[in-house]
Amino acid sequence: KAGVHGITIPSTSDYLPTKTGYTFNHWEIQGPTTANCNNSTTCYPGDLLTIYSDEEFTGNVTIKAIYDINYYTVTISNTNTTSGASSLSIPYGGSQTVTVTPSTGYYLSSVSCPAGYTCSGYGTGTSYTGTQTVTVKNNNATTGGTLSFTGAKRSFTVSVTNSNTSSGASSLSIPYGESKTVTVTPSSGYYLSGVSCPSGYTCSGYSTGYTKTGTQTVTVKNNNHVGGGTLTFTGTRLTLSQTCANAGKGTVFAYGSTWYRKFNNGACYTRYRVVAPVDWYTAQSSCPSGT
Numbered sequence: 001k002a003g004v005h006g007i008t009i010p011s012t013s014d015y016l017p018t019k020t021g022y023t024f025n026h027w028e029i030q031g032p033t034t035a036n037c038n039n040s041t042t043c044y045p046g047d048l049l050t051i052y053s054d055e056e057f058t059g060n061v062t063i064k065a066i067y068d069i070n071y072y073t074v075t076i077s078n079t080n081t082t083s084g085a086s087s088l089s090i091p092y093g094g095s096q097t098v099t100v101t102p103s104t105g106y107y108l109s110s111v112s113c114p115a116g117y118t119c120s121g122y123g124t125g126t127s128y129t130g131t132q133t134v135t136v137k138n139n140n141a142t143t144g145g146t147l148s149f150t151g152a153k154r155s156f157t158v159s160v161t162n163s164n165t166s167s168g169a170s171s172l173s174i175p176y177g178e179s180k181t182v183t184v185t186p187s188s189g190y191y192l193s194g195v196s197c198p199s200g201y202t203c204s205g206y207s208t209g210y211t212k213t214g215t216q217t218v219t220v221k222n223n224n225h226v227g228g229g230t231l232t233f234t235g236t237r238l239t240l241s242q243t244c245a246n247a248g249k250g251t252v253f254a255y256g257s258t259w260y261r262k263f264n265n266g267a268c269y270t271r272y273r274v275v276a277p278v279d280w281y282t283a284q285s286s287c288p289s290g291t
Helices: 240-246
Strands: 003-008 022-031 035-037 048-053 062-069 071-079 081-083 087-091 095-102 106-112 117-120 132-138 145-153 155-163 165-167 171-175 179-186 190-196 201-204 216-222 229-237 252-255 258-262 268-272
Touching: 022 035, 071 081, 071 095, 081 145, 087 095, 087 132, 095 106, 095 145, 117 145, 155 165, 155 179, 165 229, 171 179, 171 216, 179 190, 179 229, 201 229, 240 252, 240 258, 240 268
Parallel strands: 071 145, 155 229
Antiparallel strands: 003 048, 022 062, 035 048, 071 087, 081 095, 095 132, 106 145, 117 132, 155 171, 165 179, 179 216, 190 229, 201 216, 252 258, 258 268
């Protein structure tokens, strides 16, 4: 009949429309123009929808469901990295970006994207030590998740050079903040006189001096240094007096083209073989005491 007619819009869940990835917000009247809810074309569940007609109304009122897109939280976890946000709020089917930076001495080794999402725009490996921007896309997922960034230690090369020495390796690959060892042996007739450690490193476990003629193990530690360097071992030729001092009593040794023997008094004398099997004698008028 002509006049104002009304109906209460149902508010129970059975009457509320659903759409994946969205949340129902309200109804919007599409027509006729005489229909309204509280003098508005926007109607919420429980509102009274009215229509005025100056004659019998036999048509339909068309209403459209209006939805809000859902946002899902992606939490960010960092291991030896830092990121530009602790979490992301990503719309259904949409994307967000976040920066990631490896800690000093580390590189980005892996990125674990949550299920239902795609992560892109980044690289992993030893060359990726700087800040990168990662795009995280929701592939129509209806849940959040955790995005994990992981950094791994970088290793730096320390070259080993030898001067009148020999070492157990030509170079060392030392992880950031860690240590490696290498052996060093002076050449025959030489002693370890110097060890030059690269900047940012500490070398320990060795001694220098004319008594250090054997093999030693040197520990090379990276002191949280970003970069490699050169480790140099130097040997110096023993003098005759040093060779004599190092020799045991009764020892016969060669120095250059001349043979020497150390006597009980601690001195070393040139030796000449006179007649076999006669033992060695000194080139002096009398033998030292105790020989």
